[in-house]
Amino acid sequence: MFRSSQVLLSQSIATLLHPRVPLSAPEARKLFNVLTTSFRSHLDAEHGQAVSEPGSEADSAGPATSKSAIQKRTRAQPLHRRDNHVDRHLQSILSNPLFNSGHIRPTGVPSPMAMFERAVAHGMMDIDKAAYCLRHEKEYIISSNPAKSRDGMKQSGAGLKVLRWLASSEAIDHGGHHLLFNPHFSTIFMQFLIAEGLRDAAWTLTTKALELLTVPLPSSKITERRTKMRTLLDNLIRAEISYGDVSLDSAYLCAEKAWSYMEGMPLDLRTRRLLLVPALNSLIGQTRESYGIRLPPSEERFESFLSLVTIVQGDRSFRFASAHLHLLHPSRPSAELALRTLRRWPRMVLQSNPIIKAPLVRRQAIGLGLNTTKFLLDNDRYSEADWVMQFLRSNFSEDLGEHQHQALNDQVAEASSLEMLSTIALA
Numbered sequence: 001m002f003r004s005s006q007v008l009l010s011q012s013i014a015t016l017l018h019p020r021v022p023l024s025a026p027e028a029r030k031l032f033n034v035l036t037t038s039f040r041s042h043l044d045a046e047h048g049q050a051v052s053e054p055g056s057e058a059d060s061a062g063p064a065t066s067k068s069a070i071q072k073r074t075r076a077q078p079l080h081r082r083d084n085h086v087d088r089h090l091q092s093i094l095s096n097p098l099f100n101s102g103h104i105r106p107t108g109v110p111s112p113m114a115m116f117e118r119a120v121a122h123g124m125m126d127i128d129k130a131a132y133c134l135r136h137e138k139e140y141i142i143s144s145n146p147a148k149s150r151d152g153m154k155q156s157g158a159g160l161k162v163l164r165w166l167a168s169s170e171a172i173d174h175g176g177h178h179l180l181f182n183p184h185f186s187t188i189f190m191q192f193l194i195a196e197g198l199r200d201a202a203w204t205l206t207t208k209a210l211e212l213l214t215v216p217l218p219s220s221k222i223t224e225r226r227t228k229m230r231t232l233l234d235n236l237i238r239a240e241i242s243y244g245d246v247s248l249d250s251a252y253l254c255a256e257k258a259w260s261y262m263e264g265m266p267l268d269l270r271t272r273r274l275l276l277v278p279a280l281n282s283l284i285g286q287t288r289e290s291y292g293i294r295l296p297p298s299e300e301r302f303e304s305f306l307s308l309v310t311i312v313q314g315d316r317s318f319r320f321a322s323a324h325l326h327l328l329h330p331s332r333p334s335a336e337l338a339l340r341t342l343r344r345w346p347r348m349v350l351q352s353n354p355i356i357k358a359p360l361v362r363r364q365a366i367g368l369g370l371n372t373t374k375f376l377l378d379n380d381r382y383s384e385a386d387w388v389m390q391f392l393r394s395n396f397s398e399d400l401g402e403h404q405h406q407a408l409n410d411q412v413a414e415a416s417s418l419e420m421l422s423t424i425a426l427a
Contacts, residue, residue, distance in 0.1 A: 111140070113133060115133060131185035131189070134158055134159075134185075138153060150195050153191070153196065154195050157196065159193045159195070159198060160196055162189060163193070163201055183235065186232050190235045190238075190239040191242060206232060209229060210261060210262065210265065211265075212225065212229075213229060226274065229275055233258055233275060233276060234278040234282055236258075237255060237282050238279075246295055247294055252301045253301065256304055256305070256308055259312070262275065277312065287325065299330055299332075305325075306325055309322050320361070323341045362396065362399050369388050369392045373388045
């Protein structure tokens with residue numbers, strides 16, 4: 001039986017009774033330098049001493065250079081990495097792909113899509129499990145490289161794998177049912193299809209779902225199915241606008257295709273509007289939020305989208321959205337529609353129009369007023385900007401929050417200063 005010696009036993013007891021004091025910063029640095037020197041010495045012995053390049057200072061010094069002078073120069077001026085065998089050896093080690101510091105899946109843990117393929121092979125896959133695998137695959141891609149998540153989704157091919165499973169299992173013939181009644185699946189599935197450039201497949205599934213709206217159903221089920229369809233269309237548009245700084249041309253085109261397709265179906269105008277409103281709201285919001293960040297859309301596509309918004313604007317609240325979009329036109333921005341829209345407000349107040357009390361409409365009016373003011377100030381239209389600011393104060397004093405009040409005050413001060421400067425310049 002092994003017994004520890006008396007010396008080792010006494011040393012361990014002494015360590016417990018008197019723990020070692022941590023090294024100070026100078027002592028730690030000194031120990032590090034000693035270990036580094038020793039490590040380099042051993043590597044130099046294995047890989048040879050540093051060789052200077054022809055024509056360098058070491059060559060020109062000749063044989064008369066003393067060993068102590070070389071050592072002194074070496075300590076004062078460490079050799080460059082490309083001249084040092086040790087550094088080259090370390091560089092070759094650290095550049096090995098096995099030492100990549102990126103996110104690596106733990107050994108033995110299958111990837112979500114490997115789990116998907118295994119479940120498909122055993123006939124155990126369903127829509128819920130497919131949504132789970134896609135969702136976790138996206139989470140891993142984002143954790144690996146957040147800046148290039150869309151590229152990672154494209155390279156994963158996960159959407160194509162799920163699409164092939166749907167086709168092979170004949171589920172794609174009834175894909176509308178699955179997409180309609182599982183919005184969690186449609187959300188993540190559409191994101192992968194769009195990222196992988198499979199827009200035609202995404203549109204095919206969407207049209208199959210749209211066709212289900214014409215199937216006779218009990219009245220209690222019609223509203224539910226339309227709600228699911230609204231979610232699907234919104235998910236399709238959101239997938240187009242989710243990532244990157246590319247223009248919104250493809251998203252605009254997608255919304256126009258959906259509207260054109262529904263026009264050929266036996267659906268009344270009110271139903272078509274209700275189906276597309278959420279997707280259109282998402283696209284309008286992204287147009288406003290990403291202005292100046294994304295590449296500008298083409299003039300033709302933007303104007304087609306403006307026409308679509310005008311058609312779908314079934315209520316007055318959409319007029320604010322349309323007026324906002326005119327402020328953001330890629331080549332011919334204009335505040336005329338915004339000013340006409342704001343000037344109609346007092347008339348609606350006199351008519352006691354109930355829509356003016358809706359919180360959403362009031363927020364849209366305030367947002368339009370603030371952005372119109374900024375546009376007018378940027379274009380030296382001070383008197384009109386002053387009218388808009390007075391309009392906001394007169395009609396929305398209680399609705400304006402502290403932040404918006406401060407923004408309005410700042411714009412008033414800016415307008416006064418700029419108008420004064422322009423007056424002085426004219427004088």
